Amino acid sequence: xxxxxxxxxxxxxxxxxxxxxxxxxxxxxxxxxxxxxxxxxxxxxxxxxxxxxxxxxxxxxxxxxxxxxxxxxxxxxxxxxxxxxxxxxxxxxxxxxxxxxxxxxxxxxxxxxxxxxxxxxxxxxxxxxxxxxxxxxxxxxxxxxxxxxxxxxxxxxxxxxxxxxxxxxxxxxxxxxxxxxxxxxxxxxxxxxxxxxxxxxxxxxxxxxxxxxxxxxxxxxxxxxxxxxxxxxxxxxxxxxxxxxxxxxxxxxxxxxxxxxxxxxxxxxxxxxxxxxxxxxxxxxxxxxxxxxxxxxxxxxxxxxxxxxxxxxxxxxxxxxxxxxxxxxxxxxxxxxxxxxxxxxxxxxxxxxxxxxxxxxxxxxxxxxxxxxxxxxxxxxxxxxxxxxxxxxxxxxxxxxxxxxxxxxxxxxxxxxxxxxxxxxxxxxxxxxxxxxxxxxxxxxxxxxxxxxxxxxxxxxxxxxxxxxxxxxxxxxxxxxxxxxxxxxxxxxxxxxx
Ligand code: C2O
Ligand code: CU
Ligand code: CU
Numbered sequence: 020x021x022x023x024x025x026x027x028x029x030x031x032x033x034x035x036x037x038x039x040x041x042x043x044x045x046x047x048x049x050x051x052x053x054x055x056x057x058x059x060x061x062x063x064x065x066x067x068x069x070x071x072x073x074x075x076x077x078x079x080x081x082x083x084x085x086x087x088x089x090x091x092x093x094x095x096x097x098x099x100x101x102x103x104x105x106x107x108x109x110x111x112x113x114x115x116x117x118x119x120x121x122x123x124x125x126x127x128x129x130x131x132x133x134x135x136x137x138x139x140x141x142x143x144x145x146x147x148x149x150x151x152x153x154x155x156x157x158x159x160x161x162x163x164x165x166x167x168x169x170x171x172x173x174x175x176x177x178x179x180x181x182x183x184x185x186x187x188x189x190x191x192x193x194x195x196x197x198x199x200x201x202x203x204x205x206x207x208x209x210x211x212x213x214x215x216x217x218x219x220x221x222x223x224x225x226x227x228x229x230x231x232x233x234x235x236x237x238x239x240x241x242x243x244x245x246x247x248x249x250x251x252x253x254x255x256x257x258x259x260x261x262x263x264x265x266x267x268x269x270x271x272x273x274x275x276x277x278x279x280x281x282x283x284x285x286x287x288x289x290x291x292x293x294x295x296x297x298x299x300x301x302x303x304x305x306x307x308x309x310x311x312x313x314x315x316x317x318x319x320x321x322x323x324x325x326x327x328x329x330x331x332x333x334x335x336x337x338x339x340x341x342x343x344x345x346x347x348x349x350x351x352x353x354x355x356x357x358x359x360x361x362x363x364x365x366x367x368x369x370x371x372x373x374x375x376x377x378x379x380x381x382x383x384x385x386x387x388x389x390x391x392x393x394x395x396x397x398x399x400x401x402x403x404x405x406x407x408x409x410x411x412x413x414x415x416x417x418x419x420x421x422x423x424x425x426x427x428x429x430x431x432x433x434x435x436x437x438x439x440x441x442x443x444x445x446x447x448x449x450x451x452x453x454x455x456x457x458x459x460x461x462x463x464x465x466x467x468x469x470x471x472x473x474x475x476x477x478x479x480x481x482x483x484x485x486x487x488x489x490x491x492x493x494x495x496x497x498x499x500x501x502x503x504x505x506x507x508x509x510x511x512x513x514x515x516x517x
């Protein structure tokens with residue numbers, strides 16, 4: 020275990036660092052976005068350089084309290100469904116102490132609100148776009164009809180409203196929703212268009228896990244700020260995003276009672292990978308991944324999350340005397356360890372009664388039928404002199420008019436997904452399905468990847484075999500690298516299930 024982790028860390032630290040450094044030093048402009056006349060992410064060459072990330076200087080660590088994002092109340096519960104109304108609008112958020120930052124929001128919250136759903140009970144979300152750009156709202160990890168998937172071309176124009184319908188015809192899971200408008204998703208998500216969507220069911224509700232105020236959604240990401248606390252977005256800018264935000268606050272402190280908590284960790288970064296540990300190396304009991312609970316808890320000291328991935332983790336703070344603190348740390352580069360190596364700090368402020376426990380058996384995963392077809396998918400970040408870098412899947416940039424994979428409805432397939440780069444990390448996300456990881460680099464996956472997944476990390480040179488069952492809906496759905504600056508460069512393709 021330790022050896023394997025070290026190797027992964029080393030792979031990213033050495034290889035990843037070099038190329039990311041190289042690609043960061045060019046003037047960034049996604050070719051297609053430039054061609055379409057969007058200026059997003061393409062800094063005016065005459066504009067002053069915003070300088071290094073000012074976040075670390077403006078935000079002393081562990082002084083701001085971490086907020087818990089608001090749970091949205093439905094506007095209606097009629098007709099056997101919960102209906103929500105969300106307005107996408109610009110807002111000014113208090114992120115860095117004493118400053119205000121312009122952000123893009125769902126209902127004015129940064130990060131976005133939490134929607135709580137139940138399996139089998141549909142949710143409708145009426146989304147109104149008061150921003151200047153087209154948007155698309157994607158529910159990541161959900162089994163939804165194609166017209167409610169919020170794909171890259173399924174846009175809501177500025178000023179328009181549309182209603183998405185989510186059947187919630189799936190087991191409990193910690194999902195999230197975020198913008199997906201093609202070429203714009205990376206800047207939109209970076210500026211705040213991301214929220215949490217938690218589905219529960221009878222299986223999960225019957226377990227004695229920490230609940231209520233002891234069940235905390237925590238969205239982690241990085242960001243870059245200028246001296247005036249404005250968010251700075253430059254395409255493909257991982258080295259300069261050195262401010263770590265948890266629920267929208269820099270390196271916050273989190274008051275906890277001396278008892279067990281369930282932490283629903285989401286990596287909502289565009290590019291940053293996290294490798295999370297408690298500073299004292301204390302146990303993290305991972306109970307869930309992207310698609311809900313694992314079959315059995317997995318006790319570890321490290322939780323790895325690439326962009327878009329989730330992990331449900333139970334931490335027992337009764338190990339720590341009241342009045343003490345323990346930080347959550349990150350060992351993944353890039354960036355100065357004094358900043359990106361710190362995430363947040365738990366302050367154990369009070370004793371508490373704790374009736375919760377983590378059962379040895381959490382759930383039974385659905386069986387996987389025999390696969391009828393195998394495919395290989397190759398992800399590659401390609402640079403050529405004098406041109407903007409390209410994001411490629413099987414050698415091609417995304418073309419919404421092209422179908423890249425024809426899948427027979429009702430069948431199961433095995434996909435071998437390979438990161439062809441020697442020095443750039445990627446990951447892989449399939450819409451619509453929760454899949455199983457069969458192997459990573461030819462070996463059995465870690466228990467952390469033994470449950471249902473919709474996103475898997477692919478460090479330089481890695482390959483993952485996964486199996487999915489396509490029995491939910493017919494239609495066209497994307498698959499892509501979830502490093503959103505990469506998908507915005509074209510590292511996205513499309514399957515058609517018929
Ligand atoms: Cu989280 Cu296609 O996205
Ligand atoms: Cu998705
Ligand atoms: Cu990528």
